[in-house]
Structure formats: structure tokens, C-alpha cells
Amino acid sequence: MKSGGAIPFRENAKRSLRDPDLRRAMRAAVGTFGSKRESAVQSLPGFEEYRERAAETKSKVIENLEEFVNLFREKARERGVVVHDAPDAETARKIVGDLFRERGVRLAVKSKSMVTEEIHLNEHLEKMGIEVLETDLGEYIVQLAKESPSHIIVPAIHRDRKQVAKLFSEKLGVPYTEDVEELTKVARRTLREKFLAADAGISGANFLIAQTGSVAIFTNEGNGRMVTTVPKLHVVVTSVEKVIPSLEDLALFSRLLPRSATGQVMSSYLSLITGPRREGEGTGAEEVHLVLLDNGRRDIARSDYRDILRCIRCGACMNVCPVYRVVGGHAYGSTYPGPMGIVLTSALQGLEKSHPIVDGSTLCGACAEVCPVKIPLVDLILALRREKVRRGLTPALERAGMRAFGKAASVPQIFSAYQQYAHSIWPLAKIFGSPAGKKFPRPERKSFVKRVRDAGED
Ligand code: SF4
Numbered sequence: 001m002k003s004g005g006a007i008p009f010r011e012n013a014k015r016s017l018r019d020p021d022l023r024r025a026m027r028a029a030v031g032t033f034g035s036k037r038e039s040a041v042q043s044l045p046g047f048e049e050y051r052e053r054a055a056e057t058k059s060k061v062i063e064n065l066e067e068f069v070n071l072f073r074e075k076a077r078e079r080g081v082v083v084h085d086a087p088d089a090e091t092a093r094k095i096v097g098d099l100f101r102e103r104g105v106r107l108a109v110k111s112k113s114m115v116t117e118e119i120h121l122n123e124h125l126e127k128m129g130i131e132v133l134e135t136d137l138g139e140y141i142v143q144l145a146k147e148s149p150s151h152i153i154v155p156a157i158h159r160d161r162k163q164v165a166k167l168f169s170e171k172l173g174v175p176y177t178e179d180v181e182e183l184t185k186v187a188r189r190t191l192r193e194k195f196l197a198a199d200a201g202i203s204g205a206n207f208l209i210a211q212t213g214s215v216a217i218f219t220n221e222g223n224g225r226m227v228t229t230v231p232k233l234h235v236v237v238t239s240v241e242k243v244i245p246s247l248e249d250l251a252l253f254s255r256l257l258p259r260s261a262t263g264q265v266m267s268s269y270l271s272l273i274t275g276p277r278r279e280g281e282g283t284g285a286e287e288v289h290l291v292l293l294d295n296g297r298r299d300i301a302r303s304d305y306r307d308i309l310r311c312i313r314c315g316a317c318m319n320v321c322p323v324y325r326v327v328g329g330h331a332y333g334s335t336y337p338g339p340m341g342i343v344l345t346s347a348l349q350g351l352e353k354s355h356p357i358v359d360g361s362t363l364c365g366a367c368a369e370v371c372p373v374k375i376p377l378v379d380l381i382l383a384l385r386r387e388k389v390r391r392g393l394t395p396a397l398e399r400a401g402m403r404a405f406g407k408a409a410s411v412p413q414i415f416s417a418y419q420q421y422a423h424s425i426w427p428l429a430k431i432f433g434s435p436a437g438k439k440f441p442r443p444e445r446k447s448f449v450k451r452v453r454d455a456g457e458d
Pocket residue numbers: 260310311312313314315316317318340367370371372373374375
């Protein structure tokens with residue numbers, strides 16, 4: 001686990017809470033996803049069984065990671081894919097950079113990939129003088145705004161239509177319009193020219209099929225197909241836990257991923273790329289390279305947090321999380337926000353850096369309820385909180401307060417005395433400026449137990 005400055009989650013969250021535009025955009029977007037997911041799930045009888053099978057499948061892969069990765073690597077190589085192993089982010093960046101330098105790449109088009117965000121690939125390539133253009137509409141918006149994605153499926157979820165209209169007119173010099181179709185047309189026009197001029201395409205992968213050495217990519221905009229087939233060179237940047245055993249398993253995950261992600265029964269496009277273009281084929285890149293990133297994942301597979309590697313990046317846990325829904329993704333200060341982000345960021349970067357975000361959960365359990373691969377997110381977040389306390393990463397005052405409360409709550413006489421007098425002493429908290437006194441409602445005059453007892457005596 002690496003060290004470094006801790007993520008300023010509280011400060012970030014406070015800033016988000018003061019931003020009415022962000023709150024409005026988040027409310028509108030996540031609400032829609034929730035209801036769409038609900039009806040898509042209802043349309044699939046046996047959804048629970050599918051979740052169970054998906055969780056088992058991913059667990060089997062994580063337990064035997066090397067075996068499945070080796071099988072995938074062997075099959076992909078047989079089909080002509082050049083597979084590069086990248087133990088860390090720096091190596092992954094160097095592999096792509098060297099490939100582009102050797103082939104004289106000046107312009108690369110890119111479809112959405114969180115792994116490339118994780119390794120900061122764009123910044124690296126741009127420093128080399130290579131233009132990298134995001135072609136997913138949401139990613140294109142955040143790239144124009146010089147921001148990072150705030151959701152793993154909907155990168156520009158924090159921006160409303162008016163903000164996008166202003167951004168397009170400022171950055172692209174087009175007349176201001178809030179018409180979504182017109183805005184999409186503007187983006188499409190700009191991107192089309194770039195697709196045709198690009199020397200390379202960069203994509204991620206949703207799944208890697210060990211049985212066939214194929215890369216599976218789910219998209220809704222068709223840009224994924226252009227990125228992977230129009231330029232001569234296609235580079236897939238992905239991570240080891242994306243491997244699944246077979247095409248049959250892909251059929252299982254294709255029932256779960258679109259439903260959980262966008263509430264669709266199926267994504268608009270599912271591309272299966274099995275090697276470069278062969279003789280007689282009309283489309284496809286002439287050269288396909290695949291960068292297989294570890295960046296700490298093999299360590300996670302051996303740790304108590306291994307279940308997070310089952311994640312298929314659907315984003316459903318974010319859409320239902322009461323904390324994510326108000327603070328948005330940027331508050332987490334990491335590539336991966338929301339409940340899955342709390343766990344994955346901590347496992348990848350270490351608690352020294354991530355410990356403030358482990359408090360960013362109400363532990364309500366909604367995330368674990370919707371997770372299509374049944375990741376016990378609440379248990380994992382609780383385990384992180386325990387580790388945080390054990391390692392002395394909580395503030396001293398909080399530790400002392402919780403210790404005192406723990407002692408008091410475990411002695412019934414002290415606890416009932418507190419219940420009896422809490423109502424009377426609560427105003428003192430306000431006088432002394434305690435945050436608790438400002439935020440929590442005043443305790444009732446009678447405790448719940450006393451009220452039940454009194455009711456019984458009536
Ligand atoms: S943790 Fe589960 S719900 Fe959250 S993104 Fe991953 S698969 Fe989806």
C-alpha cells in the first residue's frame with residue numbers, strides 16, 4: 001500500500017453541498033437511473049439467480065486469477081493480439097507511449113475506459129505531444145471542461161444541459177443552444193473528422209474471454225466501434241480482473257450489466273474483438289495490442305478485500321448511495337467514486353490516502369442490495385473502518401469520544417441516566433458550539449423503552 005496526502009473528502013463534500021447546480025444535476029440523473037434499473041430488473045425473471053451465478057463466476061476467477069489470465073493471454077496471442085503485462089501504472093503508460101512513438105502516432109481517439117483514467121494515460125500521451133480525443137459524449141464533455149469523470153458510467157453526470165450548452169459555445173465556438181439533439185450533432189461532427197484522421201484507437205474492455213481470447217465492449221454510442229475498427233492500430237488498456245471464463249459467462253453478464261448500469265435490457269452495441277483484421281475481413285484494426293494492468297490487483301486478490309474485484313463497473317451502487325447522490329463523484333478525489341470506489345480506492349492506494357472517504361457511507365445497505373455480483377459492500381466498508389481505527393487514522397478527539405461512549409453505553413445505569421437527562425442537557429451542546437448540537441434533533445423527553453413501559457402500564 002502506498003502512502004501520500006489523504007483525500008480531503010470532508011472539504012470536497014462541503015464544497016459540493018454548496019453547489020446548487022451540482023445538486024440539481026445529480027438529483028435529476030440518478031433518480032432516472034434508479035427507476036429504469038428497477039423496471040429492467042423486473043423484466044428478467046430469475047434475476048436473483050443470475051446475480052448468484054455471476055458472483056460465483058467472478059469469485060472463481062479471482063481465486064484462480066493466474067490460471068484464467070494465462071489462458072486468456074495464450075488464446076489472445078493465438079489470434080494475433082500482442083499482450084503486454086503491466087505490473088503498475090508507470091509501466092502501462094510507458095508501453096502505450098513507446099508503441100505510439102515507434103509508429104509515429106500524432107492523434108489517438110479513445111472510448112471510455114476507467115483503467116486509463118486510473119493510470120492517467122491522457123496526461124502522459126499529451127506530454128509526449130500526442131493529441132488524445134475522448135469520443136464518448138460524456139467523456140468528451142469532461143475533457144472539454146478539463147475535469148475528470150464523476151461517475152464510472154455517466155462521466156458528466158454532474159453537469160446539466162445549460163452548463164454543457166455554455167461549454168460547447170465557449171470551447172467549440174458554436175452558437176449557444178440547449179437543444180440536446182443539436183448539442184449531440186455538434187459533438188458528432190467534430191468527432192467524425194477526428195475518427196478518420198486518427199492514427200490509433202484506445203479502448204478499455206468490459207470483459208476478457210479466456211476461452212477465446214476475445215475482448216468484449218458494451219457501448220451505447222457507437223463510438224466504441226469506430227475507435228476499435230477505423231484506425232490501423234487499436235490498443236486495449238484493461239486490468240486483470242476483467243477476465244471471465246467463457247462466452248457462456250458473457251451471456252450471463254450481458255443480462256446483468258446493461259440492466260444494472262443504465263436500466264437497459266441490452267446496450268446498443270456489444271463488440272467482440274478477437275484479434276486484428278484477417279485477410280478478407282472488411283473492418284478491424286490491422287494491429288491489436290492489449291495492456292493488461294495489475295497495479296495492485298493481485299495483492300487485493302489475496303487480501304480480505306478480494307470481493308471488490310468481482311465489480312463489473314455498472315455504477316448501480318453509486319446511483320442508490322445517499323452520500324454519492326448529494327456530493328457527486330469528484331468529492332471522493334479518486335478515479336472510482338461511491339461505495340465501490342471507497343473499497344477499490346482503499347485497496348489500490350492504501351488507507352493512509354483513502355481513510356477520509358471510508359466515512360462517506362451511511363451503511364444503509366442499498367449498494368449491496370443492487371450490486372449485480374453481490375459484493376458485500378457494507379461489510380467491506382465496515383472492515384475498512386475497523387482497520388482505520390486500528391491504525392490510529394481517526395482524529396484523537398473522535399477516538400476519545402467513541403471510547404467514552406462505548407464505556408458509557410455498556411453500563412446500563414449510565415446509559416439510562418444519559419437517556420433521562422439528554423433532553424435537558426442538549427441545549428448546552430448548542431451553547432458550546434458542538435456540531436452535534438447544531439445538526440441532530442433534540443432527544444425526546446422520555447426514552448423509547450420508558451414510553452413502551454408507560455404505555456403497558458396504562
Ligand atoms: S460494486 Fe457492484 S453495483 Fe457497484 S459498480 Fe461494482 S458491480 Fe456495480
